[in-house]
Amino acid sequence: MTRPTRRRVGRSRLPIALLACGACLITASCTTGGEEDAPAAEPSAPPTVHTTPSAGARPGPLPLDGHFLSREDHEKLRSALDLLVAACMKRAGVPLPPAPAVAAEPPRHERRYGISTPEQAARYGYHLAERTTPPTPPPVTARQQRALSGTPDGKPGPGGSPPQGCNAAAAERITGTDSFPADALVVRQLNMDSFEQSKNDARVRIVLRKWSDCMKGDGFSYTDPLAAPRSMAAGPRASAREIATARADVACKEKTRLIGVWSAVESAYQNRLIKERAKELTAARREHDDRLRRAAEVLRSFAPSS
Amino acid sequence: MRLKHALIAASLTGAATLALAPTAQAAAPPDPHCLGARAFCLWYNSNQQGSVAGWDLSTGFQGFPNLKDAGRFLTPGAGQGVPVKNNAASATYQFPGQCHGDVKVFVNSGWSGPYDTVPACSAINLVKTKNDNASFLVN
Numbered sequence: 480m481t482r483p484t485r486r487r488v489g490r491s492r493l494p495i496a497l498l499a500c501g502a503c504l505i506t507a508s509c510t511t512g513g514e515e516d517a518p519a520a521e522p523s524a525p526p527t528v529h530t531t532p533s534a535g536a537r538p539g540p541l542p543l544d545g546h547f548l549s550r551e552d553h554e555k556l557r558s559a560l561d562l563l564v565a566a567c568m569k570r571a572g573v574p575l576p577p578a579p580a581v582a583a584e585p586p587r588h589e590r591r592y593g594i595s596t597p598e599q600a601a602r603y604g605y606h607l608a609e610r611t612t613p614p615t616p617p618p619v620t621a622r623q624q625r626a627l628s629g630t631p632d633g634k635p636g637p638g639g640s641p642p643q644g645c646n647a648a649a650a651e652r653i654t655g656t657d658s659f660p661a662d663a664l665v666v667r668q669l670n671m672d673s674f675e676q677s678k679n680d681a682r683v684r685i686v687l688r689k690w691s692d693c694m695k696g697d698g699f700s701y702t703d704p705l706a707a708p709r710s711m712a713a714g715p716r717a718s719a720r721e722i723a724t725a726r727a728d729v730a731c732k733e734k735t736r737l738i739g740v741w742s743a744v745e746s747a748y749q750n751r752l753i754k755e756r757a758k759e760l761t762a763a764r765r766e767h768d769d770r771l772r773r774a775a776e777v778l779r780s781f782a783p784s785s
Numbered sequence: 786m787r788l789k790h791a792l793i794a795a796s797l798t799g800a801a802t803l804a805l806a807p808t809a810q811a812a813a814p815p816d817p818h819c820l821g822a823r824a825f826c827l828w829y830n831s832n833q834q835g836s837v838a839g840w841d842l843s844t845g846f847q848g849f850p851n852l853k854d855a856g857r858f859l860t861p862g863a864g865q866g867v868p869v870k871n872n873a874a875s876a877t878y879q880f881p882g883q884c885h886g887d888v889k890v891f892v893n894s895g896w897s898g899p900y901d902t903v904p905a906c907s908a909i910n911l912v913k914t915k916n917d918n919a920s921f922l923v924n
Contacts, residue, residue, distance in 0.1 A: 557883075557884075557885065560883075560884065561883045564883055564884075565883070575882060575883070576881055576882035577882065578882055578883040578885060579881075579882065579885065579886075581885045581886035581924060582886070582923075582924045584924060585924075590891075590895070590896055590897040590898070591897070591898060591899060592897075593895075593897045593898075594895075594897070605850070605895045605897075606850075607847065607896070607922075618843075619822040619823075619881035619882060623822075623881070623882075624822045624881060627822075627881060627882065628822070628879055628881075646880070646884055646906045647906075650906065650907075657908075658906070658907040658908045658909070659884050659904050659905065659906040659907040660904065660907070661902065661903070661904050661907050661909050662902060664910070664912065667901055667902075667912040668912045670899055670912075671892070671899055671901075671912050674892075674898065674899045704897075705892075705893040705897050705898050706893075707895075708850070708851075708893070708894050708895020708896075708897055709851070709894055709895070711850055711851065711894070711895055713854075
């Protein structure tokens with residue numbers, strides 16, 4: 480099995496003293512909120528951060544967010560797929576199970592740098608706050624399942640439903656594969672790369688060390704906030720120690736401005752990656768647009784004629 | 786690739802009755818053959834190949850905060866017997882009825898760090914979480 484390649488990130492050329500100067504924690508040349516168009520840095524050099532790190536403890540948006548499947552586009556695609564699946568099941572004479580409720584989608588970067596809200600830490604530790612259990616879907620009969628998910632022997636399913644199942648048949652109309660739409664591979668790859676690159680960036684490492692020292696002062700020994708959830712108690716409830724760890728974790732993040740600094744540095748890496756991989760991102764966008772176009776055709780074909 | 790591989794693999798290995806390692810999550814019945822109506826499955830190799838570990842999500846299971854509790858890949862094939870944690874390369878999420886929701890596979894335990902999203906009724910290769918997967922969460 481292929482193991483992932485660990486990228487090496489060049490060391491910062493900035494004097495460390497500059498990294499912790501007042502409100503401008505990242506770089507001596509940071510500007511507030513502006514778009515950057517700095518001269519191209521040498522490939523191995525860390526990118527310049529042009530935004531002032533947020534003092535807030537909650538993670539904000541990242542530049543790559545717009546390349547993920549948006550909620551609106553997801554709804555359009557899903558509506559078309561739902562119609563295709565329902566029509567396929569109707570043709571087969573197999574009743575469609577009711578659509579199960581789905582848990583609310585949390586903000587994209589809710590725990591990207593670990594937990595971030597004091598209230599949640601104090602009450603739940605590292606456990607989940609609201610969505611303790613997703614809604615349980617209604618039972619599905621074996622006949623419904625075969626019609627929806629296909630048959631293992633490649634023969635038509637109940638009522639002459641397609642061998643690959645109505646779900647896969649619907650997916651083929653929209654994605655050209657038997658898989659429902661997912662985020663583009665290149666987008667997912669860059670999302671992971673920026674995280675790893677920023678985690679290894681000297682500016683982030685400094686703030687991670689400060690966070691770790693802060694935690695040590697409270698009696699907890701962790702190298703970074705992503706290791707702290709290992710203190711999670713098994714079972715549905717947080718232990719007293721887990722809550723104490725989580726509270727110290729969030730307090731130290733606020734004290735060291737860890738989330739603001741890390742997020743600002745990661746934004747710079749994402750901006751650079753977006754420029755470097757523009758061709759692939761454009762190709763992914765084109766494929767996505769094609770899927771949306773097919774979905775729109777399906778929606779039109781099912782719309783009642785006036 | 787794709788979802789049908791789960792069914793084909795399951796049919797080929799159907800004679801083997803396997804159980805995943807016991808976990809602290811009583812609400813996660815193992816579904817090692819990935820045959821359930823609502824099953825989340827992690828595969829040892831890319832493109833839904835090799836040994837598979839799966840869980841029946843029809844009970845409302847929310848996911849493992851630490852995949853060390855998820856046991857090992859136990860179906861015949863590459864990776865059989867290897868711990869699931871940090872060793873999965875691809876995933877499928879089978880779903881009954883209309884395909885809503887997703888499962889997020891995180892790089893770190895405690896559902897933290899970046900994640901790969903596996904939408905309902907999809908099959909994907911994991912990216913960074915390939916061989917570096919520590920928790921998953923059902924939405």
